[in-house]
Amino acid sequence: LVPSVTKNTSRKIDPEALIASALAIADQEGLESLTIRRLAQQHEVTPMALYRHFRDKDQLLHAIAAEVLRQVEVPAPGGGPWYDELRALFQAILTALRPHPNLAALTFRRFLTSEPGLELSERALLLLAESGISVDQAAQFGVQAVCSLVNLVATEPGMDDLNLAPEEQEDVIRAKRARLTALSPRRFPHVIAAADALTCVFDRDAYYEHGLELIVAGLREVARG
Amino acid sequence: LVPSVTKNTSRKIDPEALIASALAIADQEGLESLTIRRLAQQHEVTPMALYRHFRDKDQLLHAIAAEVLRQVEVPAPGGGPWYDELRALFQAILTALRPHPNLAALTFRRFLTSEPGLELSERALLLLAESGISVDQAAQFGVQAVCSLVNLVATEPGMDDLNLAPEEQEDVIRAKRARLTALSPRRFPHVIAAADALTCVFDRDAYYEHGLELIVAGLREVARG
DNA sequence: ACCTGAACACCGTTCAAGT
DNA sequence: ACCTGAACACCGTTCAAGT
Numbered sequence: 371l372v373p374s375v376t377k378n379t380s381r382k383i384d385p386e387a388l389i390a391s392a393l394a395i396a397d398q399e400g401l402e403s404l405t406i407r408r409l410a411q412q413h414e415v416t417p418m419a420l421y422r423h424f425r426d427k428d429q430l431l432h433a434i435a436a437e438v439l440r441q442v443e444v445p446a447p448g449g450g451p452w453y454d455e456l457r458a459l460f461q462a463i464l465t466a467l468r469p470h471p472n473l474a475a476l477t478f479r480r481f482l483t484s485e486p487g488l489e490l491s492e493r494a495l496l497l498l499a500e501s502g503i504s505v506d507q508a509a510q511f512g513v514q515a516v517c518s519l520v521n522l523v524a525t526e527p528g529m530d531d532l533n534l535a536p537e538e539q540e541d542v543i544r545a546k547r548a549r550l551t552a553l554s555p556r557r558f559p560h561v562i563a564a565a566d567a568l569t570c571v572f573d574r575d576a577y578y579e580h581g582l583e584l585i586v587a588g589l590r591e592v593a594r595g
Numbered sequence: 596l597v598p599s600v601t602k603n604t605s606r607k608i609d610p611e612a613l614i615a616s617a618l619a620i621a622d623q624e625g626l627e628s629l630t631i632r633r634l635a636q637q638h639e640v641t642p643m644a645l646y647r648h649f650r651d652k653d654q655l656l657h658a659i660a661a662e663v664l665r666q667v668e669v670p671a672p673g674g675g676p677w678y679d680e681l682r683a684l685f686q687a688i689l690t691a692l693r694p695h696p697n698l699a700a701l702t703f704r705r706f707l708t709s710e711p712g713l714e715l716s717e718r719a720l721l722l723l724a725e726s727g728i729s730v731d732q733a734a735q736f737g738v739q740a741v742c743s744l745v746n747l748v749a750t751e752p753g754m755d756d757l758n759l760a761p762e763e764q765e766d767v768i769r770a771k772r773a774r775l776t777a778l779s780p781r782r783f784p785h786v787i788a789a790a791d792a793l794t795c796v797f798d799r800d801a802y803y804e805h806g807l808e809l810i811v812a813g814l815r816e817v818a819r820g
Numbered sequence: 821a822c823c824t825g826a827a828c829a830c831c832g833t834t835c836a837a838g839t
Numbered sequence: 840a841c842c843t844g845a846a847c848a849c850c851g852t853t854c855a856a857g858t
Contacts, residue, residue, distance in 0.1 A: 382841085382842095383841085383842090405830090405831065405832085406831085406832065406833085407830085407831075407832085415842075415843095416842065416843050416844075417832085417833090418833085418834090418842075418843070418844085419841075419842050419843080421833080421834095422840080422841060422842075426832080426833080427832065427833095478750070479755075482771075482775065482786070482793060483774075488778065488783055488786060491786055492782070492783045492784075492785055492786050495785035495786060495788075495789055496785050499785060505785075505788050505789050505792065506789070506791070506792040507805065508785075508789060509789035509791075509792035509793045510792060510802065510805060510806070511805075511809055512789075513750075513752065513793065514743065514746075514747070514806055514809060515809075517743070517746050517750055518739065518742070518743050518746075521739075521742050521743075521746060522739070525703070525738075525742055527738065530704070546707075549708075550707065553713065557717070558713055558716075558717045559717075560717055560720035560721050560724060560730075560733075561707070561713060561716055561717050561720060563720075563730050564720055564730050564731070564733060564734035564737075566731070566734075567730065567731040567734035567735060568707060568734045568738065577735065580732065580735060580736075580817070581735070581739055583817060584736055584739060584740075584813045584814070584817050585813065587812075587813045587816035587817050588809045588810065588812050588813025588814075588816065589809070589813075590816070591812035591813065591815070591816050592805075592808060592809050592812050607822085607823095608822085608823090630849090630850065630851085631850085631851065631852085632849085632850075632851085640823075640824095641823065641824050641825075642851085642852090643823075643824070643825085643852085643853090644822075644823050644824080646852080646853095647821080647822060647823075651851080651852080652851065652852095821858100822857105822858085823856105823857085823858080824855105824856080824857070824858095825854105825855095825856080825857095826853105826854095826855090826856100827852105827853085827854085827855105828851105828852085828853075828854100829850100829851095829852090829853105830849105830850075830851085830852100831848100831849075831850060831851100832847105832848095832849085832850100833846105833847085833848090833849100834845105834846085834847075834848105835844105835845095835846085835847100836843105836844095836845090836846105837842105837843080837844080837845100838841105838842085838843070838844095839840100839841085839842080839843095
């Protein structure tokens, strides 16, 4: 299913090609399809050959998560108030994460354990420091905000089974909506009324815009004291 | 390691005891230790015997997540403003989740697919409707807030390896902190300054209080327009 | 109705061996 | 230095059989 971009004929593994196809597999078939054996097979190599390049599977996941974070194009400082700068930074992170919804959740733990993640964390903490809150509060709120950001992508409604065929995907969404609208209107009137929005995102850009606004608004408000 | 609370001598499976020990295993040894085979062994029964009570593993996970949500003691309506009522509801959810950090993340998907989850969702959506935002926005913001809530518990710093011995846990935290403080002070001054708060929560109650405040403050602010 | 036993198709990973 | 082959200790799950 996944087109092997670089057929390996030389029996030599290119570590960069390795994480590239790892990314491709996870994007197209889901994280559970990304296995050592599968990846080895795609590179026409023994599973054990990969262990020459990655200590274990966790390090492979670390590498692809770091790769996604590396693709964030950190905006140049714009001289605006801290919350506008922070919103721009978060926006850039969202832009990098959105093509990889299956990997988004994976990146969270790498914000403090990878080079590109640390770069982003440093910048976020700097901006939060400008807000006037304490260092400890900046740390907690920053981590919480980044977690929300990541989960905005990872839990986008209707993305649970992104690895299915588009038509099959529609069926799943319709089924979910049906289960909600079939509930007792006496007990769950608000759930029923919100069934559409709870099961599917119509305007994706608006979803991310509003989601980001909720995060930034919260930070602004707690910073005001 | 896990004391089998109910030794099974009758070769009959009690489904309630099943999910009880499933909860115990996940709590004490982590979600990856909760396997069909392990659970069957603890009940002195063949792995396949469990399939008489659960269609597959996902349904087992659903059952234990729903059980956690069932333990939420929904506060009685207090007549206060919507945000105070919502905070009280979220507070109650946190209280139920905190004893089960390894299961918290699992509950997110069950807020709309289990009886107790729907009860909580209905109440949250009702309160958000009082805030004056549209039904669709209430849906998106509600889902996002609940996700943040759940992740407050699931990603509490220093809880990554909760299944380790307390002393070993301290070592891990110290190691993480050391990796941060060893960074270049020129490139990552704010990360270094925040190293303590980024790796460990000193005052747990304050952590949850502030985290909850950030979530509610955001909702209040976007509701104001 | 409920449990057993053997088997299948997978995992990640170790270890010794090849070149 | 880098890859192979066989094996180990696991998974979830199917299927046919027992009682």
